[in-house]
Amino acid sequence: MTMLASSSPHVTDRPWPSQASFATARTRMVGPDILRSLAILLVMLVHLPLEATPAALVAVREYGWLGVDIFFVLSGYLIGTQLFKEIARTGNVDFKAFYLRRAFRIFPAFFMVLGLYAFVPLLRDAPTMQPLWKFATFTVNLGFDPRQGNALSQAWTLAVEEQFYLVLPLLVLLLYRRIGTGRVLALAATLTLAGIALRYTIWDSQVGGLVAASQFRPAFATYLRDIYYPSYTRLDGLLFGVVLAAARFFRPDLCKRFLPARVTMPVGLTFVAAALICFAVRGPLEGAGMFPVFQAQLGAVAGFPLISIGVALVFCAMLDLEHILNRWPVPGAVLVATLSYSLYLTHKSVFHAMRLLLGEENLQGATGFLLYLTASFVVAALLWFCVERTALHLRDRLLSPSR
Incomplete structure (x- = not known):
């Protein structure tokens, strides 16, 4: 997820500060850190096997996939704001610099983990995985059938965002000064309704018949492949994040009012x-044992835009309340937010490795959960220190305005 590796310099690109530089840490935005921390913890929880989930978190786990939608909204806002600032200042978009920033931020850690999955099969969190070229080209989310390989499955979200940001700079450049507030809202509404119609059509033609025949597992896999994973059905969060960024940047008075x-x-x-x-x-899925993300048409068709609008509005409020949130920072939020991308890439393989080393029976309950969390943060910290931070320093040197 690009949000996990945000490009906003005051949010995550700056290396996590030591205690000696705590004053610098206070320049970070508290709201995004809180939401990013919540999102990655939800994602980690939803990928935890049910038997290894503490009883107090079982109900939360069923909705842990909401972390993905939080990431999409935050990512759309932060990358959109970056582009809007640049085009307002220069009247243009530096495509080379934009894509280089994205590459330095995303590629090093991702390809490090992908290489381990490719050459050390023992670390894979599932026996089989999609073809490597689909991961390398960030197209793994297209035609992604989990029955044909599910290792490193979390990379589908990164693919959605990378595809979106491949075209976003061009759209910003083409639409800047050519489209007003009313048309932006109309375009957003049109895209939202188109997404609803598309998901309804796919459900009706691909999934509904399997559900009616009580073939729930094939229906679930088809739903994931044709509705949940593809970029063209999951643009709501990114879309409303970008719209929020445009509203707050270009129409701050209207937002305030x-x-x-x-x-x-x-x-x-x-x-x-x-x-x-x-x-x-x-509905007919009652008792099917699937995650709530797999619902009758009401959730699958209308739930994603509703959650995206809701998260965007809550985030908007948190931005306005930044001066209040800054007085009571959430303990650990900076750490979790900083390590979120590395956590995202490694948490599934960490649990798999611990299961091999300790046995799954020893990873149950509160003690097992704490062992899993501790190992996940240790591995994520190593990846961040050894790969992410190095790549960021190199990027800053290469893309420094003084050069």
Whole structure:
């Protein structure tokens, strides 16, 4: 996920500070760190086997996939803001610099982990995986059938974002000064409705018949392949993140007037609650034993835009409340947010390795959960120190304005 490796210099690109530089750490934005930390912890939880999940977290685990949608919204906002600042300042987009920044931020750690998956099969969290070229080209989410290989499956989200950011700079350049506020909102509404219609059509033609025949597992795999993973059905979060960035950057007065925190926070939470209700409607899937992400048409079709709008509004409120959040920072949020990309890449293989070393029976309950968390953070810290931070320093040297 690009959000896990955000390009905003005051959010994650700056190396995690030591205690000696705590004053520098305070320049970080608290709101994004909190949401990013929440998102990665939810993603880690949803990939944890049920039998290894502490009883208190079982109910939360079923909705852990929501972390992905949080990442999409945050990523759309942060990358959108970066592009808007550049084009407003220069009237142009430096495509070379943009893609180089993305490459230095994403590629080193990702290809390090992909190489380990390729050449050390023992580390794979599942027996089989998709073809390596699909990972290397960030197209693994297209036609991704989990029945044909599920190792490193979390890379589908990174593929969605990389495809989106391949075209976003060009769209920003083409639409800048050519489209007003009303048309932006109309375009966002059109894309949202198109996504709803597309998911409905795919469900009706590909998934619904299998559900009606009580073939739940084939239906679940088809749903993942044709609705949950593809970029063209999962643009809601990124879209509303970019729209929020455009609104706050180009129309700050309108945002202040019509989107104050006292409005966006309760309305956003209402949208999130509405989405969860949609996903909680089991319908014919009651008792099927699948994650709530796999629902009847109501959740699969309408739930994703609802959760994306809700998260975007809550995030908007948190940005406005930054001065308050900064007074009461969440302990550990900076650390978790900084390591989030490395955690995202390695957490599944870490649990698999621990299962081989200790036995899954020793990874159950609170003690096993703490062992898993500790190992995950140790491995993520190593990847961050040895690969991520080195690549960031090299990028900053190569792309320094003084050069």
